[in-house]
Amino acid sequence: MTQVDVLGSASTKIDVSIVMPCLDEARCLPVCIANARDALETMSHELGLSGEIVIADNGSRDGSQLIARALGARVVDVEQPGYGAALIGGLRSANGAYLVMGDADGSYDFRESVDMVRRLDAGADLCIGSRFKGRIEPGAMPWKNRHIGNPALTFVLNLFFRAGVTDAHCGLRAITSPCFERLDLTGRGMEFASEMIIKAALKQQRIFEVPVTLHRDRRDRPSHLRPWRDGWRHLRYLLMFSPAWAFAVPAILAIALSLGIWALTGVAALAENKSPFGNYWIILAGSLLGLGHTGTVLAAATHFYGRRQGFRPPAWWEDKVVDWFSLETMLVAGSLFFTLGLTILLSVFGYWSSRNFEPIGTVLPAVVGTTLIVIGAQNALAGFLLAIVNGHEANFVDRTEAKNWSDAQRHSTRAPIATLNAAGRNCDETASDRAANGGR
Incomplete structure (x- = not known):
């Protein structure tokens, strides 16, 4: 046409x-x-x-x-x-x-x-x-x-x-x-x-x-x-388009609630069962902690992906965050959590067997150990996910490119609304000048 x-x-x-x-x-x-x-x-x-x-x-x-x-x-x-x-x-x-x-x-x-x-x-x-x-x-x-x-x-x-x-x-x-x-x-x-x-x-x-x-x-x-x-x-x-609100905020709330239950359960233990918070609440605390960890990983993955796709320029703090979420760091942290949790569970099993497998009266150590094992395994798997999102070299953004972008942003100026208002009011004059010169 x-x-x-x-x-x-x-x-x-x-x-x-x-x-x-x-x-x-x-x-x-x-x-x-x-x-x-x-x-x-x-x-x-x-x-x-x-x-x-x-x-x-x-x-x-x-x-x-x-x-x-x-x-x-x-x-x-x-x-x-x-x-x-x-x-x-x-x-x-x-x-x-x-x-x-x-x-x-x-x-x-x-x-x-x-x-x-x-x-x-x-x-x-x-x-x-x-x-x-x-x-x-x-x-x-x-x-x-x-x-x-x-x-x-x-x-x-x-x-x-x-x-x-x-x-x-x-x-x-x-x-x-x-x-x-x-x-x-x-x-x-x-x-x-x-x-x-x-x-x-x-x-x-x-x-x-x-x-x-x-x-x-x-x-x-x-x-x-x-x-x-x-x-x-x-x-x-x-x-x-907002991983912070979709994942990070719920993750923070879940972790905060989990830590609060841990604290209240500890108080209940010190109060010798005078508190309504028994140690079975630890099961909920452990689940919330795992949920919070998953939300944190998803927030990081979607944030890194958004940056990589160009939805937003890299922020000044991202180099450090990328280091925290590198494949190697995630694998080491996951291994430590997993080993600590496995050690606790083996200790629980040893204590249980020493009592001829009779009920030991508390779930606290078992839940702590299980939670650490789950978080450790999730951490290792999340390391590979973040490496895929960040690229084959597990680096989200080239540091030189990020620095150049940050420098460019720092030296660029963004016209304030007041300037746009003033410019808008003067459009008639500029248009007249342009028309006098034969158009645009």
């Missing part, structure tokens, strides 16, 4: 691409495309930017493709089903340096994306619309989504990744083409919205927000959104 520039000829250089995912939106497309055209005309007059409208069609059967082409948009057929898949297909096919995305159901006015493009032109990498800073029309969002689902998931996202956004799931947003390439987005469903912000925060991209209005959509059919299913998809994605 040939490229169609909605503001000029097919040969015109494209600065902004407005991309809409589409699945049976024939009723809504005319209004959405008209608003997008108005937005592009405003960008042309005020910012000197040319643009195109791209409809990422996900298998519409109501003639949406014909309507879009008739209205001057470029249609990209995306075979893989899903909201995220449609957007990724459309964004990859877009030609603009700035990429605007929004739903094709009339719930967003694309004219509000002009301010987003201003922010990108001023230096932001990603600009998110905020319905909570803006306005939500009556009936535009279900009560449970507005007061429970969206605020809760946005809170968790900010807690895990420090993104600093107020509306993590707004469907109207803009991103620079280089930032889109850096994020390497893969989410096929509604989790695409969370993935974009998570990866942008992890990769320390400049994230900005502008207030937008959520309108009642113009559909005459049920929404594609499934609140419980899509909410779980978002939460699952948050946990997948």
Whole structure:
């Protein structure tokens, strides 16, 4: 298909691409495309930017493709089903340096994306619309989504990744083409919205927000959104990208509870059975300690894998942590735990046999020995797992590369929000200068 520039000829250089995912939106497309055209005309007059409208069609059967082409948009057929898949297909096919995305159901006015493009032109990498800073029309969002689902998931996202956004799931947003390439987005469903912000925060991209209005959509059919299913998809994605909260925090809680039970059981032993905590509680303590150890190993493995895949830059403390979790260290520690536990169990067996195998009245030594053996064996096996995750040489990251990355991060500057605000306010002047010089 040939490229169609909605503001000029097919040969015109494209600065902004407005991309809409589409699945049976024939009723809504005319209004959405008209608003997008108005937005592009405003960008042309005020910012000197040319643009195109791209409809990422996900298998519409109501003639949406014909309507879009008739209205001057470029249609990209995306075979893989899903909201995220449609957007990724459309964004990859877009030609603009700035990429605007929004739903094709009339719930967003694309004219509000002009301010987003201003922010990108001023230096932001990603600009998110905020319905909570803006306005939500009556009936535009279900009560449970507005007061429970969206605020809760946005809170968790900010807690895990420090993104600093107020509306993590707004469907109207803009991103620079280089930032889109850096994020390497893969989410096929509604989790695409969370993935974009998570990866942008992890990769320390400049994230900005502008207030937008959520309108009642113009559909005459049920929404594609499934609140419980899509909410779980978002939460699952948050946990997948945050090994600290998925594994480390539960592991720490399990270990702390285990140590607390050990302490209370010790007090019970000193109190000569005057405490309700008998030595059988040690069984629970040993199980929790093993669970905590497993969680710690999984947290380390997923953290190292995330770094290796480029989800986040190496931190200053990682060299030491990698040494702690090297194959050799894990094998030595595992052998020590295993040997100590086996020694305790052999001592218990010797004492038991000396009493003609009569009940010895306590499970404490046996549970301690068994726990140490289990942790020792897990430690040795975990050493091989971490070696595989870290690479054949059991080193997570080349130290020279890590040092160079750290130095680069230290010398780089990140434009503050105030600077972006000021730059955004001055966009009209820079656009006028650019137009006077013959465009971009």
